[in-house]
Amino acid sequence: MTQSPIFSGVVYILLGSLFTYFAIQNVNETGWGFFSYLLVSLATFDFGSGIRMVLFHFKLKNNQNKK
Structure with missing residues (x-):
């Protein structure tokens, strides 16, 4: 089972x-130190x-609806 791009996008956000x-x-x-810059x-x-990933999900969904 593959993950949808929307789920991955939400996890990344x-x-x-x-x-x-x-x-x-x-x-x-x-x-501001090294660790702060790393986190940012x-x-x-x-x-x-x-x-x-979220934009890719909507692009895929839009392409599927056009077919």
Whole structure:
């Protein structure tokens, strides 16, 4: 059984939100350090992948409806 792109997209967006939360907490406690930048970059990649997966789902659904 394969996962739908919408499910993967939502998981990526949730992970991006979680990494953003941890980055905010880390910056408030210790300031901008290597770990803060790492968390922000992980959140950025996750949000980008999540949005791409959600858009891909709607593109697939639109192509299936045209056939």
